[in-house]
Amino acid sequence: MKTTPVLSQLLPHREKLLSYVRTKISDPALAEDVLQDSLLKALRAAPDLQDEEKLVPWFYRILNNAITDVYRRRHVEAKYMEKNSAIPEHIAEPEPEDEAALCACFRELLPALKPEYAELIARMELADGDPAQVAAQLGINRNNLKVRRHRARQALRERLEETCRVCAKHGCLDCTCQRK
Helix, strand or coil: CCHHHHHHHHHHHHHHHHHHHHHHCCCHHHHHHHHHHHHHHHHHHHHHCCCHHHHHHHHHHHHHHHHHHHHHHHHHHHHHHHHHCCCCCCCCCCCHHHHHHECCHHHHHHHHCCHHHHHHHHHHHHCCCCHHHHHHHHCCCHHHHHHHHHHHHHHHHHHHHHHHCHHHHCCCECCCCCCC
């Protein structure tokens, strides 16, 4: 098996290779993943390598292709998030006088949601959290926060409609549903 030359020539230079990847990718964990994936790819393709003297330049090509793939994925994800992160305009914020009359059932339904959705609703809706601060605390960008917030609200809305039925579909004002 020809994997021995790959291991013997590349593994002693692991730190140098990782340092190279880190110059291209600032996230240390992602840089490590790129290096590991590239090493695996090299090990799998090693039997087809005809000139072992060109192993190092060949491996750098594999690394550069993997780094390029990371940037392509990021670009595609960013375009997707930009396109799909807008919260629909028809979701209006309640007026202060309406907010006082809103159905209190939703507080009891928070534990039925995904924990990250319940936490987000508690931080953003109940505690009037600042989006920039909440995003920073969660380690996500503002667009991602908007998407999560929208999904959390949507999940809560669905639970309200399941529990409260008609009053939830009409704004859940002056709730008459019975506590269950």
